[in-house]
Amino acid sequence: MHPNTPLPDYFSNCTHCGFCLAVCPTYKLTGDENNSPRGRLRLWSEEAAGRLPQDKWTDFYTDECVGCLACETACPAQVPYGELFEHTRHDLVATGRSKPPLALRLAAAAVAQPAWFNLALLPARLLRNLGLSLHRFLFKGRPALLQSTAAYARELMQEHRPTGPRVAFLTGCLMEAAFREINFATVRVLIENNVQVVVPEDQTCCGAFQEHTGLTGAEALRTRNRAAFLPLAVDAVVSNSSGCGYSLGKSLAPDKPVRDVLAFLGELGPVRRDRPGSKARLYVDLPCHLVHGQKAAGIPPNVLDATGYAWELAPSARDCCGSGGVYNIQKPENARAILAGKSAFLNEAEGAPVILGTSNHVCMMQWHSAGATGLVTRPYQVSHIIQLLDPVAGFAVRPKAPASATC
Numbered sequence: 001m002h003p004n005t006p007l008p009d010y011f012s013n014c015t016h017c018g019f020c021l022a023v024c025p026t027y028k029l030t031g032d033e034n035n036s037p038r039g040r041l042r043l044w045s046e047e048a049a050g051r052l053p054q055d056k057w058t059d060f061y062t063d064e065c066v067g068c069l070a071c072e073t074a075c076p077a078q079v080p081y082g083e084l085f086e087h088t089r090h091d092l093v094a095t096g097r098s099k100p101p102l103a104l105r106l107a108a109a110a111v112a113q114p115a116w117f118n119l120a121l122l123p124a125r126l127l128r129n130l131g132l133s134l135h136r137f138l139f140k141g142r143p144a145l146l147q148s149t150a151a152y153a154r155e156l157m158q159e160h161r162p163t164g165p166r167v168a169f170l171t172g173c174l175m176e177a178a179f180r181e182i183n184f185a186t187v188r189v190l191i192e193n194n195v196q197v198v199v200p201e202d203q204t205c206c207g208a209f210q211e212h213t214g215l216t217g218a219e220a221l222r223t224r225n226r227a228a229f230l231p232l233a234v235d236a237v238v239s240n241s242s243g244c245g246y247s248l249g250k251s252l253a254p255d256k257p258v259r260d261v262l263a264f265l266g267e268l269g270p271v272r273r274d275r276p277g278s279k280a281r282l283y284v285d286l287p288c289h290l291v292h293g294q295k296a297a298g299i300p301p302n303v304l305d306a307t308g309y310a311w312e313l314a315p316s317a318r319d320c321c322g323s324g325g326v327y328n329i330q331k332p333e334n335a336r337a338i339l340a341g342k343s344a345f346l347n348e349a350e351g352a353p354v355i356l357g358t359s360n361h362v363c364m365m366q367w368h369s370a371g372a373t374g375l376v377t378r379p380y381q382v383s384h385i386i387q388l389l390d391p392v393a394g395f396a397v398r399p400k401a402p403a404s405a406t407c
């Protein structure tokens with residue numbers, strides 16, 4: 001939405017009941033009503049009505065919001081907090097009241113040009129490939145240096161020729177540029193499960209980066225993605241990142257729903273990985289944009305069973321980990337404090353190894369930082385759930401075509 005577009009008067013929907021306070025990470029951190037959904041809504045509505053002058057404290061408390069959307073789920077009056085927040089944040093940036101750091105402004109420009117962004121992050125892929133994950137956010141992995149997910153999918157499609165449902169796959173900007181081994185795993189898992197995978201090469205960043213920072217440019221990206229995805233004759237558009245899937249879903253609505261790839265696989269009943277004798281234990285964390293953005297119930301249990309690991313939900317699995325897209329870059333102290341409470345259980349968790357599994361790469365970055373910054377002092381592995389379903393090397397397409405899963 002353009003920042004100058006007037007919003008309907010959603011503020012008056014708020015009954016001030018306070019149900020949202022208990023789920024808000026910044027209210028739980030500070031106990032400050034202004035740092036809660038109800039408080040922020042009140043500041044914005046008072047300013048919109050002209051009863052409160054433009055105030056640096058309104059800007060401060062707006063910037064403090066993680067954007068986790070837990071308050072939307074908790075709200076009995078269905079106040080569309082996320083829409084109000086996105087609109088306000090764009091407005092503050094557009095009028096100079098809030099200014100994202102230069103690095104984020106440069107990154108926002110770069111993600112709009114996937115070819116350049118992929119080239120710019122080649123050193124990150126190289127370091128990760130060499131096992132030199134030097135930054136606190138760079139979790140372990142071996143991404144291909146030059147081959148794109150689109151090229152890889154074409155290669156595997158020709159080799160295996162699956163005959164089941166056909167999906168278009170959103171590869172994402174940061175996911176493709178830095179963490180494409182997860183995209184490759186996604187392609188393998190889908191094809192093993194007899195799903196035909198199409199990767200539109202003219203797709204671009206979903207626009208979530210601009211939404212998180214309040215910068216302009218999201219609408220141009222949405223237009224490009226509508227042109228890339230809407231003409232395709234596919235049964236579903238799938239994403240392996242809940243935040244990107246949520247954002248692309250808004251772009252393609254109402255014409256084509258976007259499915260989380262794990263939900264899609266849950267309907268098919270994925271091939272199970274056997275791990276006889278494994279003592280590993282999988283703790284599952286649910287990304288905010290999956291359960292509060294896409295409003296999914298969670299990750300399908302049959303998908304988690306198919307990993308072959310003993311699994312359970314992590315404590316506070318539906319609470320924010322503090323990543324918030326780029327919140328852990330803009331507000332690192334808050335993000336670390338939120339993560340500290342959420343990750344403490346890992347120090348005592350049973351399992352050899354202990355695996356923290358989730359379905360959003362920015363959450364994976366945040367969870368990896370718990371170990372890199374000393375919040376968690378014992379070894380643990382951070383994985384995308386799709387990687388735990390991955391046949392990894394040689395595989396055969398499941399012989400029986402699964403029932404068609406459609407949009």
Ligand code: SF4
Pocket residue numbers: 023024025026027036037040064065066067068069070071072081
């Ligand atoms: S989006 Fe999250 S951090 Fe922001 S007000 Fe709502 S619950 Fe609090």
Ligand code: SF4
Pocket residue numbers: 013014015016017018019020021037038041071074075076077078079
């Ligand atoms: S839960 Fe909804 S109605 Fe209640 S205070 Fe929060 S935003 Fe307002």
